Amino acid sequence: QEGVKNICCVGAGYVGGPTAAVIAFQNPGIRVTVVDKDAARIRKWNSQHPPIHEPGLNEIVRVARDGTNAATIAIEGGDTVELPARQSNLFFSTDVARCVSEADIVFLSVNTPTKYTGIGAGAATNMVALEGATRDIAIAAKPGAIIVEKSTVPCRTAQIVRDTLEVHRPGVPFEILSNPEFLAEGTAIKDLLNPDRILIGSSQTESGLAAAAALKDVYAAWVDRSKIVTVNLWSSELSKLVANAMLAQRISSINSISAICEQTGADVDELAKAIGLDMRLGPKFLKAGLGFGGSCFKKDILSLVYLAQTLHLDEVAEYWTQVLTINEYQRNRFVQRVVRNLHGTLIGKKITILGYAFKKDTSDTRESPAVEVVKTLLADNPAEIAIFDPKCNPENVKDEIKHLFATTDTADSHKVYKDAYDASADSSAILILTEWDQFHYPPLTQKDSAFHKSDAPPQLNSTRPQKQATLEAEAALEADAALAPAPYGAEQRYLPEPPCAEGCRDCERGSVE
Numbered sequence: 001q002e003g004v005k006n007i008c009c010v011g012a013g014y015v016g017g018p019t020a021a022v023i024a025f026q027n028p029g030i031r032v033t034v035v036d037k038d039a040a041r042i043r044k045w046n047s048q049h050p051p052i053h054e055p056g057l058n059e060i061v062r063v064a065r066d067g068t069n070a071a072t073i074a075i076e077g078g079d080t081v082e083l084p085a086r087q088s089n090l091f092f093s094t095d096v097a098r099c100v101s102e103a104d105i106v107f108l109s110v111n112t113p114t115k116y117t118g119i120g121a122g123a124a125t126n127m128v129a130l131e132g133a134t135r136d137i138a139i140a141a142k143p144g145a146i147i148v149e150k151s152t153v154p155c156r157t158a159q160i161v162r163d164t165l166e167v168h169r170p171g172v173p174f175e176i177l178s179n180p181e182f183l184a185e186g187t188a189i190k191d192l193l194n195p196d197r198i199l200i201g202s203s204q205t206e207s208g209l210a211a212a213a214a215l216k217d218v219y220a221a222w223v224d225r226s227k228i229v230t231v232n233l234w235s236s237e238l239s240k241l242v243a244n245a246m247l248a249q250r251i252s253s254i255n256s257i258s259a260i261c262e263q264t265g266a267d268v269d270e271l272a273k274a275i276g277l278d279m280r281l282g283p284k285f286l287k288a289g290l291g292f293g294g295s296c297f298k299k300d301i302l303s304l305v306y307l308a309q310t311l312h313l314d315e316v317a318e319y320w321t322q323v324l325t326i327n328e329y330q331r332n333r334f335v336q337r338v339v340r341n342l343h344g345t346l347i348g349k350k351i352t353i354l355g356y357a358f359k360k361d362t363s364d365t366r367e368s369p370a371v372e373v374v375k376t377l378l379a380d381n382p383a384e385i386a387i388f389d390p391k392c393n394p395e396n397v398k399d400e401i402k403h404l405f406a407t408t409d410t411a412d413s414h415k416v417y418k419d420a421y422d423a424s425a426d427s428s429a430i431l432i433l434t435e436w437d438q439f440h441y442p443p444l445t446q447k448d449s450a451f452h453k454s455d456a457p458p459q460l461n462s463t464r465p466q467k468q469a470t471l472e473a474e475a476a477l478e479a480d481a482a483l484a485p486a487p488y489g490a491e492q493r494y495l496p497e498p499p500c501a502e503g504c505r506d507c508e509r510g511s512v513e
């Protein structure tokens with residue numbers, strides 16, 4: 001770590017914010033600044049209300065940003081982390097040029113979504129943000145700075161970064177590294193504190209390897225060196241796309257099998273357990289459900305497909321496209337089953353959606369299966385779609401739905417609640433679309449009360465044994481069972497944090513985006 005005194009992370013999103021916070025937290029001797037051109041986002045990072053929800057994030061940010069007394073925090077899975085007292089070394093700013101100009105290492109952590117217009121629309125990566133940020137870095141960075149691709153990018157992007165730097169600062173030496181992020185939302189802090197591996201790609205030149213070694217030292221402050229893998233630039237860039245594609249492929253594989261199970265009497269959970277005991281397969285990512293969501297899996301598979309297409313590897317492109325096809329098929333199958341179980345019509349009926357985020361323990365709704373399910377259900381004109389999520393801010397969900405369905409008149413037909421019980425009262429069907437712990441089924445015998453205060457809604461599939469209800473178990477039905485007090489109980493209803501100061505603008509709309 002000798003030499004590295006100042007790190008700047010461009011992009012204060014789901015990756016840049018938590019990653020920079022953990023780097024700062026683990027390296028008290030390095031000044032880490034996260035910059036973003038989105039002033040509202042930076043304001044939130046500087047307030048008591050970080051713009052994203054991640055277990056443990058608040059505590060880490062408070063320690064590194066504010067300096068603090070020693071504390072112990074609990075993170076997902078029951079682990080605890082000791083937080084020693086220290087000086088502030090984490091900062092958030094909108095002054096991109098100044099902060100970049102002071103940095104020895106600059107992380108590029110900007111968004112790289114799918115391109116929706118022009119050549120490659122619907123598959124290629126939209127490089128606008130990455131190109132813009134690279135240009136800003138090229139103009140401001142000090143000679144010899146190490147530029148690190150943290151964003152997920154198409155293979156050979158480092159060449160584009162290098163060319164951009166050369167155009168704006170001809171002859172000035174910069175090293176470019178690829179250091180993709182493998183954190184999963186919902187467990188970001190746990191993953192960052194204890195990663196399976198850190199991947200660093202560099203040119204295999206003397207200066208490239210020296211840059212990789214400098215970055216390795218930053219991570220070695222808390223990650224065992226044997227877990228820090230160094231490879232060439234292109235292997236590193238491609239590894240990230242392939243890792244996500246393979247994870248998504250497992251989900252589509254088990255979901256495709258769930259369709260067979262439902263027609264044969266095989267139980268997909270039993271089957272997943274049986275095959276997962278094979279050491280070659282392992283038990284993870286074998287839970288059948290609604291399909292994957294989130295901002296990464298779909299776009300990264302599309303990026304891989306586009307790469308294969310541009311390399312004229314049509315069979316390869318087709319193979320990976322199928323992972324997305326099954327994902328959509330699974331979601332559609334689920335919605336069709338809900339409508340079928342409600343006698344083919346939603347007119348006059350209230351449908352409750354429990355869980356709007358794309359997975360538990362995050363407030364991120366990007367590409368959430370719930371969004372698509374709501375969209376499809378609304379087309380069937382229900383009396384009401386009632387939505388509850390424990391961490392998504394109701395105002396933001398309302399805004400998002402209004403924005404998504406700007407052309408249809410949905411104002412009266414959807415409502416976002418702050419309480420699961422209110423959302424579920426008098427509902428014809430309750431669909432659990434995010435696996436929040438508090439929505440877990442208690443045993444069917446433990447029928448409780450709180451929900452039975454109101455008239456129990458009609459039950460779907462009440463004659464099916466619960467074990468057989470493959471899709472239902474993941475995503476729906478048995479309204480009263482779903483709502484009896486769960487392990488984490490009613491105290492986890494959406495509760496905005498108490499206002500931190502009079503007139504705090506972040507308190508007005510709640511903490512999370």
Ligand code: NAD
Binds near residue numbers: 014038136152
């Ligand atoms: P995000 O949209 O949450 O954050 C990106 C941020 O970059 C935004 O706040 C945006 O304002 C900022 N930005 C864009 N251009 C800028 C510029 N020129 N100057 C300053 N700021 C700029 O995105 P994210 O979810 O954090 O993802 C970032 C990258 O990390 C993507 O490539 C993504 O694929 C990858 N990734 C994401 C995850 C995840 O779980 N979200 C996991 C691993 C990798």
